[in-house]
Amino acid sequence: MLISDLKKTCNECEGSGYIRGLKELGTIQINLRQLCHVCSGKGFNLTELGYDLWKLYKPMIQNLINDPLKKRTE
Ligand SMILES: [Zn+2]
Known part of the structure; x- marks a missing residue:
């Protein structure tokens, strides 16, 4: 199993995590x-x-996170 089977690069932002938000508001970009x-x-x-x-x-x-906490209180 490859990591690419589990996740795939986002098509929307091409993996950058951001989208270019070039917005035209009137004459101001x-x-x-x-x-x-x-x-x-x-x-x-x-x-x-x-x-x-x-x-x-x-x-x-x-469970892994909770286990050490449980042992401490026993
Ligand atoms: Zn994305």
Whole structure:
């Protein structure tokens, strides 16, 4: 399995995480760097497989984080 099976570069911003926000307001041009709304600025999106794996691993990762805290209180 390759990492490219799990995530793919965002087509909207071509992986930069930003979209060129060249907006014309009347005669004024403002060049705004806006976070890409498709990938939320990450520059990539999870594939269906990647999202499934994330759902699978998320509880385990949360357990790993919670475990040391539990032992301390026992
Ligand atoms: Zn994007």
